[in-house]
Amino acid sequence: MPELPEVETVVRSIAPHLAGRTIERAEFYSKRVTRGSHAQTAKRLAGRIIQRVRRRGKQIFVDLDHGVLYIHLGMTGKLLWNAAPGKYTRALLELDNGTLVYDDVRQFGRVEFFEALPKLLERVGPDALGIDFADFYARLQKHRGAIKAVLLNQSFVAGVGNIYADEMLFASGIHPRAQARRISKARAQKLHNNLLAVLQAAIQHRGSSISDYVDSAGERGSFQNLHAVYGRAGKPCLECGSPIRRIVIAQRGTHYCARCQRA
DNA sequence: ATCTATTCCTGGCTGC
DNA sequence: TGCAGCCAGGAATAGA
Numbered sequence: 252m253p254e255l256p257e258v259e260t261v262v263r264s265i266a267p268h269l270a271g272r273t274i275e276r277a278e279f280y281s282k283r284v285t286r287g288s289h290a291q292t293a294k295r296l297a298g299r300i301i302q303r304v305r306r307r308g309k310q311i312f313v314d315l316d317h318g319v320l321y322i323h324l325g326m327t328g329k330l331l332w333n334a335a336p337g338k339y340t341r342a343l344l345e346l347d348n349g350t351l352v353y354d355d356v357r358q359f360g361r362v363e364f365f366e367a368l369p370k371l372l373e374r375v376g377p378d379a380l381g382i383d384f385a386d387f388y389a390r391l392q393k394h395r396g397a398i399k400a401v402l403l404n405q406s407f408v409a410g411v412g413n414i415y416a417d418e419m420l421f422a423s424g425i426h427p428r429a430q431a432r433r434i435s436k437a438r439a440q441k442l443h444n445n446l447l448a449v450l451q452a453a454i455q456h457r458g459s460s461i462s463d464y465v466d467s468a469g470e471r472g473s474f475q476n477l478h479a480v481y482g483r484a485g486k487p488c489l490e491c492g493s494p495i496r497r498i499v500i501a502q503r504g505t506h507y508c509a510r511c512q513r514a
Numbered sequence: 515a516t517c518t519a520t521t522c523c524t525g526g527c528t529g530c
Numbered sequence: 531t532g533c534a535g536c537c538a539g540g541a542a543t544a545g546a
Contacts, residue, residue: 357523
């Protein structure tokens with residue numbers, strides 16, 4: 252499940268192949284993944300020159316000389332460089348130097364061409380790696396819901412998903428059900444530090460590969476081996492030994508240590 | 515406005 | 531070996 256570290260890893264691995272290249276041909280195979288007219292989208296992409304590939308939160312933007320290709324990996328999206336198209340290939344870009352293949356088993360992802368970005372996509376908050384503490388703390392005050400749910404809200408901060416939300420709450424000693432606005436300034440400072448620290452550590456390990464995730468070269472990440480709580484329900488807490496608990500918050504599996512994380 | 519529940523989607527897993 | 535039933539969750543959407 253690609254979150255900020257996985258998307259960052261994909262962007263880093265794909266960008267050198269794409270920058271400055273020309274799109275010769277585009278193909279789309281899924282009505283779900285690409286909602287616009289396939290023929291029209293392909294026509295608009297043909298001949299476009301890629302200027303750069305960038306990321307905001309979990310969103311990927313391929314800036315073109317005219318318009319932008321928006322890519323969201325959803326749950327199982329993969330951007331693969333020079334891979335053979337397969338059963339789950341939903342879109343494909345043939346460039347002058349190779350082929351970019353978009354595979355997505357569950358089709359929660361998106362590959363769309365826009366002349367200009369829709370307002371909906373602009374609704375996301377500041378990127379998790381770029382937000383300063385003052386802004387982070389001010390935004391926390393605006394939410395009365397559980398901190399876990401708030402961290403997952405992309406308009407609060409962009410890029411955090413289920414795995415890293417659990418990990419940074421554990422690292423900060425904050426209970427996932429704690430009310431966002433009730434978190435003390437000192438705790439919030441800790442959470443802000445861990446927001447950066449956890450995501451940066453995950454990027455250094457090229458992301459977490461639980462089931463599907465691989466980068467554009469098909470390589471798995473290794474950060475899943477360093478998860479303290481995610482996916483460790485019933486196993487002993489690495490800090491205190493008490494069993495990691497699993498509850499559901501905002502319809503998402505949430506893992507925490509009842510002893511290390513107090514409300 | 516803010517928050518919560520529902521929906522989409524399919525491979526993988528469990529249990530009979 | 532087969533198969534029904536459930537689970538995983540990002541984010542748009544609808545409803546409270």
